[in-house]
Amino acid sequence: MRLLRIIAAALLVVVAALAGPAPARAGGWATTLLDPLPAKIAPGVAYTIGFWVLQHGSHPFWGENLGEVALLVTDDTGRTVTYQGSRLPEPGHFAAAVVFERAGTWEITSSQGVFGDYPLGKATVPGGFRALPVPPEYADIKIDYTHWKTIRPPGPAPLPKAVPVAAAETTPAPRGGSWGAALIGGAVLVAAAGALILTRRRPRRT
Incomplete structure (x- = not known):
């Protein structure tokens, strides 16, 4: 039962990583x-x-x-x-x-x-x-x-102009953060499944 719970948790991690955040424009606004x-x-x-x-x-x-x-x-x-x-x-x-x-x-x-x-x-x-x-x-x-005709909405306020700054030396982050989370969840899932198989194959003590 414990291994089944681990597998279920890993599946939730994978699903959440693939789904990602809801788009800001969804729904009425x-x-x-x-x-x-x-x-x-x-x-x-x-x-x-x-x-x-x-x-x-x-x-x-x-x-x-x-x-x-x-x-x-x-x-x-x-x-x-x-x-x-x-x-x-x-x-x-x-x-x-x-x-x-x-x-x-x-x-x-x-x-x-x-x-x-x-x-x-x-x-x-x-x-x-x-x-x-x-x-x-x-x-x-x-x-x-x-x-509208003559009386109409004005244009929106513009975004502030970006000021260029010197790039700091940092380690580049891996691309596709959500995929990284999905891979981690997949690894956990595979490990849990392997442990379950080994447990079932282990002979019972008499």
Whole structure:
């Protein structure tokens, strides 16, 4: 029984290694883009901020009920204020009236209804807004502008340019990490099977 458990565990290792992590784009997800904000943001002033919730980063929501959409503003103490979004005529376009109550650094997050929250960037008050770039796994997605006319989503914030650095001397990692794990699991499986065969062939003592 013990050897059978070892074999079962080895099989699980092999299956997990071959399956690998689930792709980031599986299932429903969305991104949010902000309309241009003022160059200078002051405390205590109401700003109407437009934003676009794009399903799969490229088109408006295709379902029946997106749910409540809002902008979440969090100060440097961790306190969050929710500003509900109002639907605008353009598909996927919303607006929220936002006030940065005092000077400081504020994180802005989009609450995307059924899609969950999406971080947008930080506002320095007084000062300006610094948008986060689109996550690398979404960088190759193009917006399908056929859904809109003159008023349309802006382009996403670009990824920061990579700064070349001197390569450190390291031992190159073997290619195909998941295959390496699979080979290890296979070796364990073979060893366990061999031990089981030897145990069955060993004569019983009388």
